[in-house]
Amino acid sequence: MIFLTGGALLAAGAVLIVLIVAWLQSKALTSPPGYAQPDPETFTFAETPQSAAGLDYEDVSFSVPTGETLRGWLVPAAEPSDIAIVTLHGRGNDRRAFLRHLGMFHQLGASVLMFDLRENGLSDGAGRGTGLSVREAEDGVAAAAEMRRMGYQRIVVYGCSLGGSAAIIAAAKDPSIDGVVAESSIASFEAFVADGIDQRLKGRGVNASWVAALWGETVVGLTRWRIGLKSYVSAEDAMPQIAPRPVLILHGTDDYVVLEQHARSLVERGDAHVSYWPIEGAGHCDGYEVAGDAYRARLAEFLATLPPAK
Incomplete structure (x- = not known):
């Protein structure tokens, strides 16, 4: 049986939280607030x-x-x-x-x-x-x-x-x-996502554009996988x-x-x-x-x- 140390549990929890947030932002990227396709029959x-x-x-x-x-x-x-x-x-x-x-x-x-x-x-x-x-x-x-x-x-x-x-x-x-x-x-879309997180970080006095850029790449990559978009430009x-x-x-x-x-x-x-x-x-x-x-x-x-x- 494998037991995780307290530090490993914290790291695993942090990764899980990041993945959940990235998934939620990916969903918001393709389905913005209020989005719903109407019923064509009615x-x-x-x-x-x-x-x-x-x-x-x-x-x-x-x-x-x-x-x-x-x-x-x-x-x-x-x-x-x-x-x-x-x-x-x-x-x-x-x-x-x-x-x-x-x-x-x-x-x-x-x-x-x-x-x-x-x-x-x-x-x-x-x-x-x-x-x-x-x-x-x-x-x-x-x-x-x-x-x-x-x-x-x-x-x-x-x-x-x-x-x-x-x-x-x-x-x-x-x-x-x-x-x-x-x-x-x-x-x-990488820059579009990065802009959002960059503005939030700067609003808290943190200047870390590289973090924002990495986040943009992550969310768009996840989105491409999630929606099955093989070709992207x-x-x-x-x-x-x-x-x-x-x-x-x-x-x-x-x-x-x-x-x-x-x-x-x-x-x-x-x-x-x-x-x-x-x-x-x-x-x-x-x-x-x-x-x-x-x-x-x-x-x-x-x-x-x-x-x-x-």
Whole structure:
């Protein structure tokens, strides 16, 4: 029989506590507070493009290569257009995240595909939460392909938070995507997790960034194992693969959910076709509400840089 000394018991207990905390944070990373996928048999959206912006729309559905079905709304442009904007929402959200942008998109003459990422809204899923932007990027690629099938010749993927990261990774995977707009995006989930613990430590007067970095690596590694994510790439590592297509990075200077350093990291990995606009006074994913006309003008400038239709 093996007996543990008091010191060994304390060490084993400490390791167990660390593993439990890492597991809980891993769960929170993929299933943020309030996350729950609704029952598709009983759930309907209270808000639609018609009720929110007075715009006609049609229900659409399409599949990803693994067979799951994605569902959303297609809002056609007022006049025939070859540009389609595909929106990718953030953690724990759904297609409605971009309803407030619809009027702006419509004024800019683009059709818009707003859909639920897997495990969200009415798209297929089992309430597993997010896939660290990798699964969501696959959804973005499938959505872009659907827009191509419908005849749109220039596709922009437009995401916020996790959706912005997924938009970047999608464009890196799919060279037929013509441009990316990413707001409040997570450069890497390791850094995102590390930021949280680093801020807590500094709040207690402890400056140990290496501990935070190690914690970020641990939680993300555990998350990948837990959700069975074999292939993983961060948005910052995907950035160089998008060139020379245009990328617009947006970030609020008062975003305390995803720190502005993430935007700077993304820009540093890009080329001369990447532009960055720090939105003064904006928080997390509320750049349009804060900047209004300036935001619309910036997006209009970006759309003008898209390569000609093929």
